[in-house]
């Protein structure tokens with residue numbers, strides 16, 4: 001959830017491997033590890049948490065997103081959709097709310113923002 005809105009739905013294994021939503025991706029990057037040999041890129045969230053009483057337009061995460069697409073993120077609220085294909089889906093499959101389609105190969109490669 002982000003600002004009281006579901007952004008990604010699925011089993012723990014589905015959501016973590018790999019995360020679909022940039023917010024989930026940033027949260028997972030902040031988990032400390034005791035494996036000093038593991039290289040993990042930390043994805044910092046920019047800005048501050050918006051007000052829940054006056055949430056941002058479009059995608060609620062657009063003010064802090066490291067993968068923002070620009071106007072589409074500011075103007076259009078992304079619906080929950082099938083995470084891998086971006087197609088409408090049923091209630092039991094893995095879902096995410098991001099306008100940016102993701103593939104496994106894109107995991108942990110922030111585009112800046």
Ligand code: SF4
Pocket residue numbers: 021022023059060061062063065066067068069072073078097098099100
């Ligand atoms: S819709 Fe845009 S701003 Fe929202 S999470 Fe996806 S890329 Fe980021």
